[in-house]
Amino acid sequence: MEFTHQKEFTRLLLAWHRKENRREMPWKGIRDPYRIWLAEIILQQTRVEQGREYYERFVEAYPTLADLAAAREEEVFRLWQGLGYYNRCRNLLHTARELMKSHGGRFPRNYKELLSLKGIGPYTAAAIASFAFDLPHAVVDGNVLRVLSRYFALNMPIDTQAGKKYYTRLANELIPPEEPAIFNQAIMDLGATICKPQAPLCRQCPLASLCKAFQLGKQEQFPVKLTRRTVRERYFHYLVCWFGDHTIIQKREGKDIWRGLYEFPMIEKERLAGTELLQEDTAWKNLMPDGSWQLKGIVERQQQLTHQLISARFFYVETDREPRVLSPQILVHCKQLHQYAFPGIIVKYLRSGQQPLLL
DNA sequence: AAGACGGGGTG
DNA sequence: CACCCAGTCTT
Incomplete structure (x- = not known):
């Protein structure tokens, strides 16, 4: 894959992250795979502000993987109440017990094995691999799809199998192997605070001058989606x-x-x-x-x-x-x-x- | 490939 | 009201 201003993307992103990114979160910068996993499961399709309290409560109630694995299901569900997507909760407990039983109470230190665990998909596996173990796997969430599709003005729809593959490959080309965690954190923070879904703050964006969508005045036209849904x-x-x-x-x-x-x-x-x-x-x-x-x-x-x-x-x-x-x-x-x-x-x-x- | 799966914030 | 959120699993 070759796009204009590809190298500059990473350079500007990291510069912004170091100098101007002020986003704070309880799980930011930690290395404990258990807490990273917990945060990532809670944050799946969930806004940071909504998930924050739940994360605090879970860490308080279950400081370690062993504590969670030993908990009663009713109690864990009660703690999860109101968060939505309750299969996440079921899988959380299932995987905690699975890890205690068959993995010596430790998270596997590679992407593929992480991916095989219930409730852990491509995003979460990459998040744990990079944040906990410094492995060079790019996370691809809604933020990343939006930022990349805008910066490169990509018409590839994000909600197809091909699109997912395409953006994942691009992100993995952009990620610097020596500091994958920083890059993953930075691109999501940029997407959440500046390159927002609606009314993005392009005036404040450090990448605006090279952003193709911005140059075209079409920030809101990206990302492209295919499917519509009925209620x-x-x-x-x-x-x-x-x-x-x-x-x-x-x-x-x-x-x-x-x-x-x-x-x-x-x-x-x-x-x-x-x-x-x-x-x-x-x-x-x-x-x-x-x-x-x-x-x-x-x-x-x-x-x-x-x-x-x-x-x-x-x-x-x-x-x-x-x-x-x-x-x-x-x-x-x-x-x-x-x-x-x-x-x-x-x-x-x-x-x-x-x-x-x-x- | 397409649906199902929550609850809440935003413009 | 439509859109979207640190996505994943099932069919």
Whole structure:
């Protein structure tokens, strides 16, 4: 690959990093592979500011890999609650245990083996390899794709297999083998603070004079993308059943959203439904087989996910008779609710005070 | 190659 | 509201 001002890219980037980059983060500059890995998993598709607190809490709760590996899954999920992409959490714990069991409690010191671990893809493997072990692997995240596509005004779409390969190869040509960690850190910081997705600060950019997109006045035209996405609408009906100060919850299983989190017994319909319709549902009948239940209120909420719009109705019902709880449902005291991780829409419902028992 | 997977910030 | 974030896994 040959592009104009290729050498200058790295030189200007590193000069900026040393003189002007003031971005501070708790994990910046550390060499402990465990903490680097932890930070990188937390930061996958997550803004630094959003992930920062979670990182602090995880390091506090689990200072070492062994501590994390020994933790209970419920507890780890509770700590992860609210961060999203919960498979990251499942894989985090899985890999921690895998490393303790089969790798002597240490991270492998090469890219390929890192890549084979669950939850570690090309980005994270390169991040650990470079930051912890000074290996010359370029990270390629959203920042890097944006910075490179703009600086060289590249029309190769970033959201294809070919594009990914193309930008990875380019980044690996630009990275100086003697200081890969510095380069990786610098290019991501530049992308996050100056070469931002919208309204980039080209006036402050140390690379602007050589940036092809800037010269063309087309900064916002890059990076090029191919795919568009559609939003699916879904309608959830939660049965919030109270027996005194106990209620029924269950863990979400299967391949759907929020796997591993807890929720109230739920009925999904094609559209928002009322009690007349829901009473016909098996889930409702199993839970409330007789007339001992009293409907106290209905609350409606929405949650916008990236690819789905969830509309939810919470049916708040009470009973005097001890309910029949069949596995996997469990009966929990209201004061135990905080031990479980719930989707945001349920957390907000519980905190809203529109039903009497709070988290 | 295309979808699925969260929650929150930004313009 | 659309877009995007220190991406990865499944189908």
